[in-house]
Amino acid sequence: MNKVIINSDIEKGTISKHIYGHFAEHLGRCIYEGIWVGEDSIIPNTKGIRNDVLEALKQLQIPVLRWPGGCFADEYHWKDGIGPRENRKRMVNTHWGGVVENNHFGTHEFMLLCELLECEPYICGNVGSGTVQEMSEWVEYMTFDGESPMANWRKENGREKPWKLKYFGIGNENWGCGGNMRPEYYADLYRRYQTYARNYGDNRLYKIAGGANIDDYNWTETLMERASSLMDGLSLHYYTIPGDFWKGKGSSLQFSEQEWFITMQKALYMDELITKHSTIMDKYDPEKRVSLIIDEWGTWFDVEPGTNPGFLYQQNSIRDAIVAALHFHIFHQHCDRVHMANIAQTVNVLQAMVLTEGEKMLKTPTYYIFDMFKVHQDAALLSLETDIENIAVEDFHLPKVSVSASKNDSGQIHISLCNMSLSEKTDVNIQLRGVNKIAEISGEILTADYRNAHNSFENPEAVKPENFTEFTLIDQFIEVNLPPMSIIMLSVKE
Ligand code: AHR
Numbered sequence: 412m413n414k415v416i417i418n419s420d421i422e423k424g425t426i427s428k429h430i431y432g433h434f435a436e437h438l439g440r441c442i443y444e445g446i447w448v449g450e451d452s453i454i455p456n457t458k459g460i461r462n463d464v465l466e467a468l469k470q471l472q473i474p475v476l477r478w479p480g481g482c483f484a485d486e487y488h489w490k491d492g493i494g495p496r497e498n499r500k501r502m503v504n505t506h507w508g509g510v511v512e513n514n515h516f517g518t519h520e521f522m523l524l525c526e527l528l529e530c531e532p533y534i535c536g537n538v539g540s541g542t543v544q545e546m547s548e549w550v551e552y553m554t555f556d557g558e559s560p561m562a563n564w565r566k567e568n569g570r571e572k573p574w575k576l577k578y579f580g581i582g583n584e585n586w587g588c589g590g591n592m593r594p595e596y597y598a599d600l601y602r603r604y605q606t607y608a609r610n611y612g613d614n615r616l617y618k619i620a621g622g623a624n625i626d627d628y629n630w631t632e633t634l635m636e637r638a639s640s641l642m643d644g645l646s647l648h649y650y651t652i653p654g655d656f657w658k659g660k661g662s663s664l665q666f667s668e669q670e671w672f673i674t675m676q677k678a679l680y681m682d683e684l685i686t687k688h689s690t691i692m693d694k695y696d697p698e699k700r701v702s703l704i705i706d707e708w709g710t711w712f713d714v715e716p717g718t719n720p721g722f723l724y725q726q727n728s729i730r731d732a733i734v735a736a737l738h739f740h741i742f743h744q745h746c747d748r749v750h751m752a753n754i755a756q757t758v759n760v761l762q763a764m765v766l767t768e769g770e771k772m773l774k775t776p777t778y779y780i781f782d783m784f785k786v787h788q789d790a791a792l793l794s795l796e797t798d799i800e801n802i803a804v805e806d807f808h809l810p811k812v813s814v815s816a817s818k819n820d821s822g823q824i825h826i827s828l829c830n831m832s833l834s835e836k837t838d839v840n841i842q843l844r845g846v847n848k849i850a851e852i853s854g855e856i857l858t859a860d861y862r863n864a865h866n867s868f869e870n871p872e873a874v875k876p877e878n879f880t881e882f883t884l885i886d887q888f889i890e891v892n893l894p895p896m897s898i899i900m901l902s903v904k905e
Pocket of ligand 1: 436480481482483583584707755756761
Protein backbone atom coordinates (compact mmCIF):
# COMPACT_ATOMS: atom_id res chain seq x y z
CA MET A 412 0.00 0.00 0.00
CA ASN A 413 1.34 3.46 -0.92
CA LYS A 414 1.24 5.98 1.88
CA VAL A 415 1.29 9.75 1.73
CA ILE A 416 1.19 12.16 4.66
CA ILE A 417 0.25 15.68 3.66
CA ASN A 418 1.15 18.31 6.24
CA SER A 419 -1.59 20.78 5.53
CA ASP A 420 -0.16 23.20 8.09
CA ILE A 421 3.37 23.27 6.63
CA GLU A 422 3.76 25.44 3.56
CA LYS A 423 6.99 25.14 1.60
CA GLY A 424 6.62 28.13 -0.71
CA THR A 425 4.39 29.45 -3.47
CA ILE A 426 3.85 27.57 -6.71
CA SER A 427 4.25 30.46 -9.13
CA LYS A 428 1.42 30.50 -11.64
CA HIS A 429 4.06 31.15 -14.29
CA ILE A 430 5.09 27.51 -14.02
CA TYR A 431 1.95 26.93 -16.09
CA GLY A 432 3.30 29.13 -18.90
CA HIS A 433 3.29 28.54 -22.63
CA PHE A 434 5.44 28.99 -25.70
CA ALA A 435 4.35 29.80 -29.26
CA GLU A 436 6.93 30.01 -32.02
CA HIS A 437 6.84 30.86 -35.70
CA LEU A 438 7.27 27.18 -36.41
CA GLY A 439 5.14 24.93 -38.58
CA ARG A 440 1.45 25.56 -37.94
CA CYS A 441 1.71 27.01 -34.45
CA ILE A 442 1.29 30.72 -35.23
CA TYR A 443 0.00 30.56 -38.80
CA GLU A 444 -3.14 28.38 -39.05
CA GLY A 445 -2.98 27.44 -35.37
CA ILE A 446 -3.43 30.90 -33.89
CA TRP A 447 -3.43 33.42 -36.71
CA VAL A 448 -5.77 32.93 -39.67
CA GLY A 449 -6.11 36.58 -40.70
CA GLU A 450 -9.14 38.81 -40.62
CA ASP A 451 -10.47 37.60 -43.99
CA SER A 452 -10.45 33.94 -43.08
CA ILE A 453 -13.65 31.88 -43.19
CA ILE A 454 -12.58 30.54 -39.80
CA PRO A 455 -14.31 32.71 -37.19
CA ASN A 456 -11.71 35.03 -35.71
CA THR A 457 -11.12 38.10 -33.59
CA LYS A 458 -8.98 40.53 -35.55
CA GLY A 459 -7.27 37.59 -37.25
CA ILE A 460 -6.90 35.29 -34.22
CA ARG A 461 -9.03 32.16 -34.47
CA ASN A 462 -11.87 32.09 -31.96
CA ASP A 463 -11.99 28.36 -31.25
CA VAL A 464 -8.33 28.26 -30.20
CA LEU A 465 -8.75 31.48 -28.24
CA GLU A 466 -11.71 30.10 -26.31
CA ALA A 467 -9.95 26.83 -25.56
CA LEU A 468 -6.79 28.57 -24.36
CA LYS A 469 -8.68 31.12 -22.26
CA GLN A 470 -10.07 28.26 -20.22
CA LEU A 471 -6.52 27.31 -19.20
CA GLN A 472 -5.82 30.67 -17.57
CA ILE A 473 -2.47 30.87 -19.29
CA PRO A 474 -0.34 33.16 -17.13
CA VAL A 475 2.46 33.93 -19.59
CA LEU A 476 3.20 33.29 -23.26
CA ARG A 477 6.71 33.16 -24.76
CA TRP A 478 7.21 34.38 -28.35
CA PRO A 479 8.49 34.55 -31.17
CA GLY A 480 10.90 31.62 -30.58
CA GLY A 481 12.85 29.45 -29.97
CA CYS A 482 15.39 29.29 -32.73
CA PHE A 483 13.19 31.65 -34.74
CA ALA A 484 13.84 34.44 -32.21
CA ASP A 485 17.49 34.73 -33.19
CA GLU A 486 16.54 35.17 -36.84
CA TYR A 487 13.61 37.47 -36.21
CA HIS A 488 13.83 41.13 -37.06
CA TRP A 489 10.91 42.79 -35.35
CA LYS A 490 10.73 45.76 -37.71
CA ASP A 491 9.64 43.36 -40.48
CA GLY A 492 6.50 42.61 -38.49
CA ILE A 493 4.94 46.04 -37.92
CA GLY A 494 2.98 48.52 -40.04
CA PRO A 495 0.39 47.74 -42.73
CA ARG A 496 0.39 44.00 -43.27
CA GLU A 497 0.37 44.19 -47.05
CA ASN A 498 3.72 46.00 -46.91
CA ARG A 499 5.42 43.62 -44.54
CA LYS A 500 8.51 41.85 -45.72
CA ARG A 501 8.16 38.27 -46.88
CA MET A 502 11.11 36.25 -45.69
CA VAL A 503 12.16 32.63 -45.48
CA ASN A 504 11.81 30.81 -42.20
CA THR A 505 15.19 29.18 -42.70
CA HIS A 506 15.20 27.25 -39.49
CA TRP A 507 11.74 25.73 -39.72
CA GLY A 508 10.91 24.16 -43.06
CA GLY A 509 12.17 26.95 -45.33
CA VAL A 510 8.63 28.25 -45.77
CA VAL A 511 7.61 31.84 -46.48
CA GLU A 512 7.09 33.96 -43.40
CA ASN A 513 4.89 36.88 -44.37
CA ASN A 514 5.28 38.64 -41.03
CA HIS A 515 1.52 39.14 -40.68
CA PHE A 516 1.76 38.11 -37.05
CA GLY A 517 4.10 40.63 -35.44
CA THR A 518 4.44 42.63 -32.24
CA HIS A 519 0.95 44.21 -32.34
CA GLU A 520 -0.74 40.91 -33.11
CA PHE A 521 1.16 39.11 -30.36
CA MET A 522 0.31 41.76 -27.80
CA LEU A 523 -3.33 41.54 -28.87
CA LEU A 524 -3.25 37.78 -28.38
CA CYS A 525 -1.89 38.27 -24.85
CA GLU A 526 -4.59 40.83 -24.11
CA LEU A 527 -7.29 38.46 -25.33
CA LEU A 528 -5.84 35.60 -23.29
CA GLU A 529 -5.29 37.92 -20.33
CA CYS A 530 -1.76 36.64 -20.01
CA GLU A 531 1.61 38.32 -19.69
CA PRO A 532 3.89 38.51 -22.72
CA TYR A 533 7.37 37.01 -22.59
CA ILE A 534 9.36 38.22 -25.57
CA CYS A 535 12.63 36.70 -26.65
CA GLY A 536 15.02 39.14 -28.34
CA ASN A 537 17.52 38.44 -31.10
CA VAL A 538 21.17 38.14 -30.07
CA GLY A 539 22.28 35.61 -32.70
CA SER A 540 21.71 37.72 -35.82
CA GLY A 541 20.41 41.01 -34.43
CA THR A 542 22.17 44.11 -33.23
CA VAL A 543 22.21 45.70 -29.81
CA GLN A 544 20.45 48.70 -31.35
CA GLU A 545 17.69 46.53 -32.82
CA MET A 546 16.97 44.90 -29.47
CA SER A 547 17.15 48.19 -27.63
CA GLU A 548 14.73 49.82 -30.08
CA TRP A 549 12.25 46.96 -29.76
CA VAL A 550 12.04 47.54 -26.03
CA GLU A 551 11.66 51.28 -26.66
CA TYR A 552 8.95 50.63 -29.26
CA MET A 553 6.94 48.49 -26.89
CA THR A 554 7.39 50.25 -23.57
CA PHE A 555 8.32 53.94 -23.98
CA ASP A 556 5.58 56.38 -23.04
CA GLY A 557 6.23 59.85 -24.46
CA GLU A 558 8.02 61.16 -27.47
CA SER A 559 10.80 59.13 -29.00
CA PRO A 560 11.44 57.78 -32.49
CA MET A 561 10.23 54.29 -31.62
CA ALA A 562 7.28 55.40 -29.48
CA ASN A 563 6.17 57.73 -32.26
CA TRP A 564 6.39 54.89 -34.76
CA ARG A 565 4.29 52.67 -32.51
CA LYS A 566 1.64 55.39 -32.32
CA GLU A 567 1.65 55.76 -36.10
CA ASN A 568 0.98 52.01 -36.22
CA GLY A 569 -2.13 52.44 -34.12
CA ARG A 570 -1.01 51.87 -30.55
CA GLU A 571 -0.99 55.05 -28.47
CA LYS A 572 -0.09 53.70 -25.05
CA PRO A 573 2.94 51.50 -24.45
CA TRP A 574 2.39 47.90 -23.52
CA LYS A 575 3.35 46.50 -20.17
CA LEU A 576 6.24 44.13 -20.74
CA LYS A 577 8.00 42.34 -17.95
CA TYR A 578 9.60 39.15 -19.23
CA PHE A 579 12.33 39.66 -21.80
CA GLY A 580 14.77 37.02 -23.01
CA ILE A 581 18.22 38.01 -24.22
CA GLY A 582 18.52 35.40 -26.98
CA ASN A 583 17.67 31.71 -27.11
CA GLU A 584 19.85 28.59 -27.11
CA ASN A 585 22.92 30.68 -27.79
CA TRP A 586 25.02 27.52 -27.49
CA GLY A 587 23.23 26.22 -30.63
CA CYS A 588 20.75 27.78 -33.06
CA GLY A 589 21.17 31.14 -31.31
CA GLY A 590 24.76 31.61 -32.49
CA ASN A 591 26.80 28.51 -31.58
CA MET A 592 28.58 30.49 -28.89
CA ARG A 593 30.85 29.48 -26.07
CA PRO A 594 29.43 30.34 -22.63
CA GLU A 595 32.22 32.86 -21.98
CA TYR A 596 31.41 34.72 -25.19
CA TYR A 597 27.66 34.64 -24.63
CA ALA A 598 28.09 35.82 -21.03
CA ASP A 599 29.84 38.93 -22.35
CA LEU A 600 27.22 39.46 -25.04
CA TYR A 601 24.50 38.99 -22.46
CA ARG A 602 26.04 41.74 -20.32
CA ARG A 603 26.21 44.05 -23.29
CA TYR A 604 22.77 43.44 -24.85
CA GLN A 605 20.91 43.62 -21.57
CA THR A 606 22.48 47.00 -20.79
CA TYR A 607 20.48 48.63 -23.57
CA ALA A 608 17.23 46.81 -22.85
CA ARG A 609 16.08 49.78 -20.79
CA ASN A 610 13.45 50.25 -18.14
CA TYR A 611 11.21 53.08 -19.32
CA GLY A 612 8.87 54.85 -16.90
CA ASP A 613 7.57 52.34 -14.43
CA ASN A 614 8.06 49.39 -16.76
CA ARG A 615 10.57 47.01 -15.19
CA LEU A 616 12.04 44.29 -17.37
CA TYR A 617 12.71 40.89 -15.91
CA LYS A 618 15.73 39.87 -17.92
CA ILE A 619 16.25 36.22 -18.75
CA ALA A 620 19.59 34.95 -19.98
CA GLY A 621 19.76 32.09 -22.47
CA GLY A 622 20.60 29.06 -20.37
CA ALA A 623 21.94 25.59 -20.67
CA ASN A 624 21.03 22.69 -22.87
CA ILE A 625 20.05 19.75 -20.67
CA ASP A 626 23.04 18.86 -18.48
CA ASP A 627 25.53 21.46 -19.66
CA TYR A 628 26.41 22.46 -16.10
CA ASN A 629 29.46 24.37 -17.29
CA TRP A 630 27.16 26.77 -19.16
CA THR A 631 25.23 27.51 -15.97
CA GLU A 632 28.43 27.87 -13.94
CA THR A 633 29.96 30.30 -16.44
CA LEU A 634 26.83 32.40 -16.84
CA MET A 635 26.25 32.61 -13.11
CA GLU A 636 29.85 33.49 -12.40
CA ARG A 637 30.11 36.16 -15.07
CA ALA A 638 26.67 37.69 -15.38
CA SER A 639 24.26 36.65 -12.63
CA SER A 640 24.27 40.11 -11.03
CA LEU A 641 22.71 41.45 -14.25
CA MET A 642 19.99 38.86 -14.72
CA ASP A 643 16.66 37.97 -13.13
CA GLY A 644 16.36 34.56 -14.68
CA LEU A 645 18.47 31.94 -16.40
CA SER A 646 16.77 29.48 -18.68
CA LEU A 647 17.06 25.71 -19.07
CA HIS A 648 15.77 23.59 -21.94
CA TYR A 649 15.05 19.91 -21.66
CA TYR A 650 12.79 17.76 -23.82
CA THR A 651 11.49 14.27 -23.06
CA ILE A 652 12.62 12.18 -26.04
CA PRO A 653 12.22 8.41 -25.68
CA GLY A 654 14.65 7.63 -28.54
CA ASP A 655 17.67 9.40 -29.95
CA PHE A 656 17.36 13.02 -31.10
CA TRP A 657 19.18 12.45 -34.40
CA LYS A 658 18.53 8.77 -35.14
CA GLY A 659 14.85 8.54 -34.29
CA LYS A 660 12.98 10.08 -31.40
CA GLY A 661 10.16 7.54 -31.36
CA SER A 662 6.58 7.73 -32.50
CA SER A 663 3.92 9.73 -30.71
CA LEU A 664 1.42 6.85 -30.91
CA GLN A 665 3.14 3.64 -32.02
CA PHE A 666 5.26 2.85 -29.00
CA SER A 667 6.02 -0.24 -26.94
CA GLU A 668 5.57 -0.87 -23.23
CA GLN A 669 9.34 -0.40 -22.91
CA GLU A 670 9.13 3.02 -24.57
CA TRP A 671 6.35 4.01 -22.20
CA PHE A 672 8.62 3.44 -19.20
CA ILE A 673 11.64 5.02 -20.91
CA THR A 674 9.48 8.10 -21.46
CA MET A 675 8.46 8.20 -17.80
CA GLN A 676 12.06 7.82 -16.70
CA LYS A 677 13.21 10.56 -19.03
CA ALA A 678 10.46 12.89 -17.83
CA LEU A 679 11.51 12.31 -14.22
CA TYR A 680 15.09 13.23 -15.15
CA MET A 681 13.92 16.86 -15.05
CA ASP A 682 14.16 16.63 -11.27
CA GLU A 683 17.87 15.78 -11.35
CA LEU A 684 18.55 18.52 -13.88
CA ILE A 685 16.85 21.20 -11.81
CA THR A 686 18.55 20.00 -8.64
CA LYS A 687 22.01 20.13 -10.19
CA HIS A 688 21.58 23.44 -12.04
CA SER A 689 20.07 24.99 -8.89
CA THR A 690 22.98 23.78 -6.80
CA ILE A 691 25.37 25.63 -9.10
CA MET A 692 23.15 28.70 -8.95
CA ASP A 693 23.14 28.51 -5.15
CA LYS A 694 26.90 29.00 -5.15
CA TYR A 695 26.57 32.43 -6.76
CA ASP A 696 23.06 33.30 -5.62
CA PRO A 697 22.33 31.70 -2.24
CA GLU A 698 19.33 33.99 -1.74
CA LYS A 699 17.77 32.51 -4.89
CA ARG A 700 17.16 35.93 -6.44
CA VAL A 701 17.81 34.59 -9.95
CA SER A 702 15.17 32.14 -11.10
CA LEU A 703 15.62 29.06 -13.17
CA ILE A 704 13.23 29.49 -16.09
CA ILE A 705 12.40 26.23 -17.86
CA ASP A 706 11.21 28.01 -20.96
CA GLU A 707 11.13 24.92 -23.17
CA TRP A 708 10.02 21.48 -22.02
CA GLY A 709 7.76 18.67 -23.15
CA THR A 710 7.75 15.56 -25.31
CA TRP A 711 9.51 15.55 -28.67
CA PHE A 712 8.67 12.66 -30.99
CA ASP A 713 9.16 11.98 -34.70
CA VAL A 714 6.80 14.08 -36.80
CA GLU A 715 3.55 12.45 -37.91
CA PRO A 716 4.10 10.43 -41.12
CA GLY A 717 3.60 12.52 -44.24
CA THR A 718 3.99 15.87 -42.49
CA ASN A 719 6.75 18.42 -43.08
CA PRO A 720 9.77 17.35 -40.97
CA GLY A 721 10.44 21.02 -40.21
CA PHE A 722 6.97 21.55 -38.72
CA LEU A 723 7.34 19.30 -35.64
CA TYR A 724 3.72 18.20 -35.73
CA GLN A 725 3.02 15.28 -33.38
CA GLN A 726 0.01 13.58 -31.85
CA ASN A 727 -0.57 13.58 -28.13
CA SER A 728 -1.74 10.68 -25.98
CA ILE A 729 -2.39 9.77 -22.37
CA ARG A 730 1.40 9.24 -22.15
CA ASP A 731 1.91 12.97 -22.85
CA ALA A 732 -0.66 13.82 -20.17
CA ILE A 733 1.31 11.85 -17.60
CA VAL A 734 4.57 13.48 -18.70
CA ALA A 735 2.96 16.90 -18.17
CA ALA A 736 1.67 15.94 -14.70
CA LEU A 737 5.10 14.65 -13.67
CA HIS A 738 6.74 17.87 -14.79
CA PHE A 739 4.32 19.97 -12.78
CA HIS A 740 5.00 17.91 -9.68
CA ILE A 741 8.74 18.41 -10.17
CA PHE A 742 8.36 22.15 -10.80
CA HIS A 743 6.23 22.47 -7.64
CA GLN A 744 8.92 20.74 -5.63
CA HIS A 745 11.48 23.27 -6.85
CA CYS A 746 9.24 26.32 -6.51
CA ASP A 747 11.90 28.16 -4.53
CA ARG A 748 14.06 28.37 -7.68
CA VAL A 749 11.75 27.66 -10.62
CA HIS A 750 9.46 30.62 -11.17
CA MET A 751 8.47 30.02 -14.74
CA ALA A 752 8.16 27.16 -17.20
CA ASN A 753 6.82 27.23 -20.75
CA ILE A 754 5.67 24.07 -22.47
CA ALA A 755 6.71 23.66 -26.09
CA GLN A 756 4.39 24.47 -27.77
CA THR A 757 0.84 25.78 -27.52
CA VAL A 758 -0.71 24.77 -30.87
CA ASN A 759 0.17 22.13 -33.51
CA VAL A 760 3.84 21.84 -32.52
CA LEU A 761 5.45 19.26 -30.20
CA GLN A 762 3.46 18.69 -26.98
CA ALA A 763 0.55 20.91 -27.94
CA MET A 764 -2.61 21.88 -26.07
CA VAL A 765 -4.73 21.92 -29.19
CA LEU A 766 -4.40 20.58 -32.72
CA THR A 767 -6.08 22.10 -35.73
CA GLU A 768 -6.98 20.87 -39.20
CA GLY A 769 -8.58 23.57 -41.33
CA GLU A 770 -11.66 24.69 -39.46
CA LYS A 771 -11.47 21.82 -36.96
CA MET A 772 -9.80 21.94 -33.58
CA LEU A 773 -9.34 19.34 -30.85
CA LYS A 774 -8.09 19.42 -27.29
CA THR A 775 -5.25 17.03 -26.46
CA PRO A 776 -4.83 15.00 -23.25
CA THR A 777 -2.09 17.49 -22.29
CA TYR A 778 -4.65 20.29 -22.54
CA TYR A 779 -6.72 18.62 -19.87
CA ILE A 780 -3.76 18.37 -17.49
CA PHE A 781 -3.22 22.12 -17.77
CA ASP A 782 -6.93 22.58 -17.13
CA MET A 783 -7.12 20.23 -14.14
CA PHE A 784 -3.87 21.51 -12.60
CA LYS A 785 -4.60 25.24 -12.87
CA VAL A 786 -5.92 25.08 -9.29
CA HIS A 787 -2.28 24.83 -8.17
CA GLN A 788 -1.44 28.22 -9.71
CA ASP A 789 -0.12 30.62 -7.04
CA ALA A 790 -1.16 28.22 -4.26
CA ALA A 791 1.09 27.27 -1.34
CA LEU A 792 3.02 24.04 -1.81
CA LEU A 793 2.31 21.69 1.10
CA SER A 794 5.00 19.55 2.66
CA LEU A 795 4.47 15.84 2.24
CA GLU A 796 6.07 12.54 3.15
CA THR A 797 5.68 9.51 0.94
CA ASP A 798 6.20 5.79 1.04
CA ILE A 799 5.58 4.69 -2.54
CA GLU A 800 6.06 1.26 -4.12
CA ASN A 801 8.12 0.83 -7.26
CA ILE A 802 6.68 -0.34 -10.53
CA ALA A 803 7.57 -4.00 -10.98
CA VAL A 804 9.16 -3.78 -14.42
CA GLU A 805 12.68 -4.99 -15.03
CA ASP A 806 15.39 -2.38 -15.63
CA PHE A 807 13.27 0.52 -14.45
CA HIS A 808 13.32 2.21 -11.11
CA LEU A 809 10.12 4.12 -11.23
CA PRO A 810 7.74 4.95 -8.45
CA LYS A 811 4.19 3.82 -9.13
CA VAL A 812 2.72 7.09 -8.03
CA SER A 813 3.67 10.75 -8.12
CA VAL A 814 1.87 13.20 -5.86
CA SER A 815 1.78 16.91 -5.07
CA ALA A 816 -0.48 19.04 -2.85
CA SER A 817 -1.20 22.72 -2.46
CA LYS A 818 -3.45 25.03 -0.47
CA ASN A 819 -5.04 28.09 -2.04
CA ASP A 820 -5.97 31.44 -0.47
CA SER A 821 -9.40 30.18 0.55
CA GLY A 822 -7.85 27.24 2.40
CA GLN A 823 -8.92 24.68 -0.17
CA ILE A 824 -6.45 21.82 -0.62
CA HIS A 825 -5.73 20.24 -3.99
CA ILE A 826 -3.99 16.91 -4.28
CA SER A 827 -2.80 15.71 -7.66
CA LEU A 828 -1.87 12.06 -8.11
CA CYS A 829 -0.58 10.16 -11.05
CA ASN A 830 -0.29 6.41 -11.61
CA MET A 831 2.45 5.66 -14.14
CA SER A 832 1.72 1.94 -14.32
CA LEU A 833 0.43 0.59 -17.63
CA SER A 834 -1.65 -2.19 -16.21
CA GLU A 835 -1.85 -2.08 -12.42
CA LYS A 836 -4.38 -0.30 -10.30
CA THR A 837 -2.91 1.02 -7.12
CA ASP A 838 -4.20 2.20 -3.78
CA VAL A 839 -2.88 5.27 -2.02
CA ASN A 840 -3.58 5.98 1.60
CA ILE A 841 -3.40 9.72 2.21
CA GLN A 842 -3.29 11.19 5.68
CA LEU A 843 -4.22 14.84 5.68
CA ARG A 844 -2.40 16.03 8.81
CA GLY A 845 -3.30 19.40 10.25
CA VAL A 846 -6.93 19.63 9.14
CA ASN A 847 -9.75 19.73 11.66
CA LYS A 848 -12.47 18.00 9.74
CA ILE A 849 -12.81 17.32 6.05
CA ALA A 850 -16.17 18.67 4.97
CA GLU A 851 -16.13 17.84 1.29
CA ILE A 852 -13.99 16.07 -1.30
CA SER A 853 -14.50 15.95 -5.01
CA GLY A 854 -12.36 14.41 -7.72
CA GLU A 855 -11.60 14.55 -11.42
CA ILE A 856 -9.71 11.93 -13.44
CA LEU A 857 -8.01 11.70 -16.80
CA THR A 858 -7.34 8.13 -17.82
CA ALA A 859 -7.54 5.74 -20.76
CA ASP A 860 -7.80 2.05 -21.61
CA TYR A 861 -4.94 2.02 -24.12
CA ARG A 862 -1.45 3.37 -23.73
CA ASN A 863 -1.73 5.38 -26.94
CA ALA A 864 -5.28 6.64 -26.36
CA HIS A 865 -5.59 10.08 -27.94
CA ASN A 866 -8.02 12.49 -29.47
CA SER A 867 -8.30 12.56 -33.25
CA PHE A 868 -10.37 14.68 -35.59
CA GLU A 869 -12.61 11.60 -36.10
CA ASN A 870 -12.93 11.01 -32.38
CA PRO A 871 -12.02 14.27 -30.63
CA GLU A 872 -13.30 13.31 -27.18
CA ALA A 873 -11.78 9.88 -26.68
CA VAL A 874 -9.69 11.15 -23.78
CA LYS A 875 -11.22 13.74 -21.52
CA PRO A 876 -11.61 14.27 -17.78
CA GLU A 877 -14.39 12.62 -15.86
CA ASN A 878 -15.81 12.79 -12.41
CA PHE A 879 -13.84 10.62 -9.99
CA THR A 880 -15.36 8.94 -6.95
CA GLU A 881 -13.05 5.98 -6.25
CA PHE A 882 -12.04 7.15 -2.81
CA THR A 883 -13.21 6.70 0.74
CA LEU A 884 -12.82 9.04 3.66
CA ILE A 885 -12.34 8.07 7.27
CA ASP A 886 -11.49 10.96 9.58
CA GLN A 887 -8.29 12.49 8.20
CA PHE A 888 -7.56 9.53 5.93
CA ILE A 889 -8.44 9.36 2.27
CA GLU A 890 -8.00 6.05 0.51
CA VAL A 891 -7.80 6.47 -3.23
CA ASN A 892 -7.90 3.78 -5.87
CA LEU A 893 -5.94 4.90 -8.92
CA PRO A 894 -6.56 3.10 -12.21
CA PRO A 895 -3.49 2.46 -14.41
CA MET A 896 -2.39 5.35 -16.62
CA SER A 897 -4.32 7.91 -14.66
CA ILE A 898 -4.03 11.43 -13.32
CA ILE A 899 -6.37 12.52 -10.57
CA MET A 900 -7.11 15.84 -8.92
CA LEU A 901 -8.78 15.82 -5.54
CA SER A 902 -10.27 19.03 -4.10
CA VAL A 903 -10.63 19.03 -0.35
CA LYS A 904 -12.59 21.54 1.75
CA GLU A 905 -12.33 21.74 5.51
O1 AHR B 1 10.67 24.12 -29.58
C1 AHR B 1 11.36 23.80 -30.74
C2 AHR B 1 12.82 24.27 -30.71
O2 AHR B 1 13.51 23.56 -29.74
C3 AHR B 1 13.05 25.70 -30.34
O3 AHR B 1 12.92 26.57 -31.41
C4 AHR B 1 14.47 25.68 -29.86
O4 AHR B 1 14.74 26.69 -28.93
C5 AHR B 1 14.64 24.28 -29.32
O5 AHR B 1 15.77 23.67 -29.77
